Amino acid sequence: MPNYYEILGIPRDATPEEIRRAYISLVRRLHPDRNRLPGETELFLEVQRAYEVLSNAERRAAYDATLPPEVPSSPFRLNTFYSRNVLLKMEEIQLLYMLCELEVVSGEKRRGNWNISLVLDRSTSMQGEKLETVKTAILEWIDAFTPEDLYSIVTFSDRAEVVVPSGLQRSVQQTRSRIYAIHAAGGTEIYQGLEAAYEQILRSYAPDRLNHIVLLTDGHTYGDEQACLHLAERAAAQGILISAIGLGGDWNDAFLDRLTSCTGGSVHFAASAEDVVRLLKHLFQQLQQTYAEDVLFDFTLSQDVEISYVFRIHPETSPLTPESPLHLGPLLNDEPLSWLMELRVKPHALQAEMVKLLEGALRITPIGAYTSFQVPLRVICPVAQEPDASPPPANLVQALSRLTLYRLQEQAQQQAQSGNYTHATRTLHYLASHLIGQGERSLARTVLLEAERLQREGKLSEEGKKTIKYGTRALISSPTKKGGKP
C-alpha cells in the first residue's frame, strides 16, 4: 500500500489544515490540464486518493492503524559532555559537571508571529537625554516590526499607563506621537508595569505566537518583588518570556536575574542609553532567529543527587533556576543552545556499579506548532574504585574556566556584602589576575579599582559591580580574546 503521508509530503502528525494545504498545492501542479511530465497524471490520481483518506478523520484513523509504528526522526541533536567518565566509590560528596548542546539539524526555519509588550520605566531618574535616547531607540525598534507582529508599549512610574495598546498597529503616526509624548516623573514600581504588560500580552495571547515581555528599567523597585516573581511564574507557565534591560548602575540585578530566569529570559546590562539601541537590536535579531521560545527540561533527580548550579552558556549567558521544569530559554534556528550543570553526588547514591543520577526529557515546542517534541536526557554513570585518568573535554574546561571567573565575582560580592572585606579583596585579586591572563585588561582594571575602593570605602560601586558581573558573564560565550596570550 502506498504511504499517503509521503505522497502528500507531510508528517504523520499533520493537522487537517496542513493536509488541505499540501493537497491544494500539489493539485495545482499536477492537474491533468496543467501537468507537463509523463506520469504526473498517475501521481495526481494518487494524490486524490491520499487526500480522500486523510481528509476524513475516521478513514484516516483506520488507515493509520495499518501503518507500522512510526520511527520518529528527531529534528534535534543533543550532545552531552561530562567532566569525568566514572564516579569514585568513596565517603565524600563529589562533583560532576555536564555540558549539553542542543541544536536544530533539520526541518524548516521558523519565523513566528510576535506578541510583544515593551515595559518602559519613566521614573524621574530617566529624565532628560536618557529618556530621549531610549525613545528614539524604541521608535527605530518598532519600525522594524512586520505588519503581522503585535506589540504594545506600557510605561510605569508609581502606576502604569498603556501608551500603545496591543493589537495590529494601524496608525503609525499616532503611535509615534504617543511615544514622543512619554515624559519622566514619579517613582519605580515594577509590578505596576509588569502587570499592565501581562494584561496586554493576554489580550493577543496565542500559544503559537512568540509571547514576550521586555522590561527596561534604571532603578530599584521596593516592596513588590514577591508580587513580580509570582507574576513571572504565572507568565512562565503560559510560555510568556520576560527579558530585561538594566540601564546604568542603580538597579537590582539579583532581582531581575530571578525575575527573568524563571521564565527562560535573560537580563542585559546597558552602561548608557546608547547601549539600549544596541541591545534592542540584539533582542530583535534573537526574536527573528527563534525556533522555539522556551525549551523546558523536565527531570527527576535520583536520591542523594542534587543540581547545585545551572548556567546557560549560549545564546544568552545567564544563571538558571535549577528546578524542574528548568526553563532553558529560546532555541534559535542556527545556533546551539548550550548549558552547564554542576551535579553534587552524595556517597549514598553510589550503591550499584552503574548509577542513574538524573532522568528527564527536553520539551521543545517550535513556534507556530501546537505539539511539542521530547528529547530524552538521562545521566547514568559507572562507579569505580580508581579515578579515570583521561582529561575532561576541552570545550567543557573552556566553558568552566570562564564560568569560574563569573563565580569568583559572585563570591566577592557576597563576601563584600557580609562585611568580609579582606576575603572579598583577595577574591577580586584572584579574578583580576585571571582576567589579565586572558587578555581582558580593561575589565581587570575595573576589578582592581573596585578592590581598592572596597579597602578605602568598605563597599563596591554599583556601576563597577554591574560592569564586572555582566563583563565576566559576556566572556562566557565570547571566543578567546586575540592579543592576550599568544
Place this chain on the structure above:
Amino acid sequence: MILCPNCQHHNPVGAVFCIECGAQLVNSEATVTQTIRTDRIRESISEAPEVAPRRIVTTTWLTLHLLDSGHLLPLAERSEFTLGRIAENQPVMPDIDLTPYQAHAHGVSRLHAILRRKADNQVTIMDLGSSNGTYLKGQRLEPHREYPLNHGDIISLGKLRIQVLFRGG
C-alpha cells in the same frame, strides 16, 4: 577532598577549578595560558651565541640587563611581556619568569609588571599592582599606569634591579 595547590582551599572531589581562587585543578587538552621559558633564551645568548646571532639582533627590541647577576635577556617577536615569577601551580603565568635571578628574595610578585612596545616603537612599563612596587629611577610607579622608558633606564621590581637596553643591547 582536593587541596588547591595555589590557595590551599579544600575542594570537593570532581572539581575542575578551585572555587576559592579559580586555579585549574585538573589537566586538560586545552592549555589556558602559555609561558615562554627563559632558560632557553639564556642559553641562546650565553651558551651558544654564535648559532644565530644575526636573527637575534634583528628581532630583539629590548634587552633586560639584570644588574645583580649580569645576565642579559633579549625580548623578541611579541610586543608585550609580563614579568614576574612562577610559583607552583599558579593560575596566571608571567611571560618572563625571573625565578632564576632570586626574584622571590628580591620581592618580585607573581605578576609584577608589563613591558610594552607601542606602534611608534616607544617602550613603556606598567606595574600590575605588585606588592613591593616597581621603581623607575628611584621613583615608585603608580600601579596600572604606563610610563615611557628610555634606553639605559634602570627599573626595580621590588629590589630586583634591571637595566633596559633598547634593541639588541
